[in-house]
Amino acid sequence: MTKTYRFTCIVCPLGCSIEVEVEHGKVKDVKGCKCPRGKEWASQEATSPRRVVMSVVHVEGGALPTVSVKTAEPVPKELIPELMKFLAGLKLKAPVEIGEVVAEWNGIKIVATRGA
Amino acid sequence: MFPGIPMLNYDVVVIGGGPAGMAAAARAKELGLNVLLLDENDYLGGILPQCIHPGFGLHYFREELTGPEFAARLAKRLVELGVEYRTAARVMEIRNYSDLEKVVIFTSPSGAYQAWAKAVIYAAGARERHAFEIGIVGDRVAGVYTAGEAQTLMDIYGVLPGKEIVIVGSGDVGLIMARRFALEGAKVKAVIELMPYPGGLARNVMILRDFDIPLYLSHKVVEVRGKGRVERVKVVKVDENLNEIPGSEFWIEADALIISAGLVPSVKKLTAIGVEIDPSTGGPVVNDRLETSVPGVFAAGNALLINDLVDYVAEQGELAAEGAKEFIENGGIESRKWIRVEKGENVRLLAPHRLSGERDVYLYLRVARPMEDVELRIPEVGKRVKLSLATPAEMLRVKLKAEEIRDAEKLTVEVVRE
Ligand SMILES: Cc1cc2nc3c(=O)[nH]c(=O)nc-3n(C[C@H](O)[C@H](O)[C@H](O)COP(=O)(O)OP(=O)(O)OC[C@H]3O[C@@H](n4cnc5c(N)ncnc54)[C@H](O)[C@@H]3O)c2cc1C
Numbered sequence: 001m002t003k004t005y006r007f008t009c010i011v012c013p014l015g016c017s018i019e020v021e022v023e024h025g026k027v028k029d030v031k032g033c034k035c036p037r038g039k040e041w042a043s044q045e046a047t048s049p050r051r052v053v054m055s056v057v058h059v060e061g062g063a064l065p066t067v068s069v070k071t072a073e074p075v076p077k078e079l080i081p082e083l084m085k086f087l088a089g090l091k092l093k094a095p096v097e098i099g100e101v102v103a104e105w106n107g108i109k110i111v112a113t114r115g116a
Numbered sequence: 117m118f119p120g121i122p123m124l125n126y127d128v129v130v131i132g133g134g135p136a137g138m139a140a141a142a143r144a145k146e147l148g149l150n151v152l153l154l155d156e157n158d159y160l161g162g163i164l165p166q167c168i169h170p171g172f173g174l175h176y177f178r179e180e181l182t183g184p185e186f187a188a189r190l191a192k193r194l195v196e197l198g199v200e201y202r203t204a205a206r207v208m209e210i211r212n213y214s215d216l217e218k219v220v221i222f223t224s225p226s227g228a229y230q231a232w233a234k235a236v237i238y239a240a241g242a243r244e245r246h247a248f249e250i251g252i253v254g255d256r257v258a259g260v261y262t263a264g265e266a267q268t269l270m271d272i273y274g275v276l277p278g279k280e281i282v283i284v285g286s287g288d289v290g291l292i293m294a295r296r297f298a299l300e301g302a303k304v305k306a307v308i309e310l311m312p313y314p315g316g317l318a319r320n321v322m323i324l325r326d327f328d329i330p331l332y333l334s335h336k337v338v339e340v341r342g343k344g345r346v347e348r349v350k351v352v353k354v355d356e357n358l359n360e361i362p363g364s365e366f367w368i369e370a371d372a373l374i375i376s377a378g379l380v381p382s383v384k385k386l387t388a389i390g391v392e393i394d395p396s397t398g399g400p401v402v403n404d405r406l407e408t409s410v411p412g413v414f415a416a417g418n419a420l421l422i423n424d425l426v427d428y429v430a431e432q433g434e435l436a437a438e439g440a441k442e443f444i445e446n447g448g449i450e451s452r453k454w455i456r457v458e459k460g461e462n463v464r465l466l467a468p469h470r471l472s473g474e475r476d477v478y479l480y481l482r483v484a485r486p487m488e489d490v491e492l493r494i495p496e497v498g499k500r501v502k503l504s505l506a507t508p509a510e511m512l513r514v515k516l517k518a519e520e521i522r523d524a525e526k527l528t529v530e531v532v533r534e
Binding site: 008009010014015051052054056063068070077080113 | 159169274317318321326504
């Protein structure tokens, strides 16, 4: 079965309109992009989209009640709601250093992006 | 002199501890100036600690950082350089007595102070447009926030501003907020955009698809209703002249309305000392060292013009510091023949406004309409720069070399079809 995905490319400000044809989960054809980076991005986006996820996590005893975090790598899109539930349940204690790995979820590191 | 108020003395006082002010203070210190940095927040970083998404610093640090990470890098530099700074220090007034005598009056938990300086760098950022400024009427209810207020609530204090949210404005800020709300489990019921095209970059517009958020182009929110708290908002369609189309109204149920309708440079303390304002940027008229029309008062960052890239903001801060250094060394202004820079075809706003022709300079500009395959031209000096795309959402930055412009009297900048 062939499926066609249409994207506006986000790799650079040009914003090419890209069409990706996917057959049985494999990329068959990519049309409309002006560079190889766009082609790679659109192929990934059509077959297994991933996002870096950011949020805030509660922290006790810091200057602010939260500390901001991000995933160390892009996460498959369909797993994001589950990851957010995990983060919502997380409670940290100050001190937290910026850059510190504060938790791990399914092998994905959660990194503090603010100190507390 | 203000008797009874403790006096402090500096070469430069920097107002605002966002990226513009932090970069300015660090550079001023590196240049050997005695500098004080003031910010009214309890923490340094300006709006960056609340912008927890990635997308910062690709030019300045050659690495993609989140807002708090970018702020932390600059703050670390300040500490390493030993820059004196005060948080919870609110500047009430600037006074300009003479070229090298300025006073910055501020309050802080330990009382009021008068800080005397030879130069002032103004980096107080921007303010957000409120609901009333965009013509929304109705009940005075809880649950109406600007994007920045909502972002501070959620990403600094950990409080979700609503469960069913309508966002006004599809610029990058509105779109990024839509993603944050959706990620945190709120339902974003709609993003309402007045113009017929989205205001933000394509990569941010994609967020709406990620979360199935409806975008209403050529629509506006005109009314908000509720008892105590927002219950519903009224939306109406507009025609190509942005006039409301009668009979097109509909209501959306929501418990929060987020206004993301643009930023305005915050310049009240500058106009109070007679600084000339450019109506198209909303910020001061400046020369190629970012000096305003009041000698020795410099401006940088969103207080100068609204920037979408923090990298340019930091760059402007450093440039203002270099200007301050030169100003102090020369004992104040020198009269010179300034080259005027003017807006031509398809240029909506532009800074700096006057160039000395003595040093290389970056021009920052925004176009009026989106256009593909265009050329930026300055006919007076035969300058041409090809651009594959120019949209109002993205600020353009062009370098001019001193030798290219030295002999010109005037430069007209236009962005036109090749
Ligand atoms: C939601 C959002 C998302 C963004 N996303 C990106 C992005 O992905 N990438 C990117 O590069 N850029 C992004 N930007 C843009 C960038 O963050 C801003 O352009 C930049 O932070 C502006 O810096 P500034 O120093 O001029 O102002 P600000 O950061 O606003 O700092 C001004 C400071 O001045 C202080 N101040 C004001 N008045 C006084 C007073 N009277 N006394 C004392 N202190 C005072 C304020 O407290 C504040 O701390 C985003 C902006 C927003 C709002």
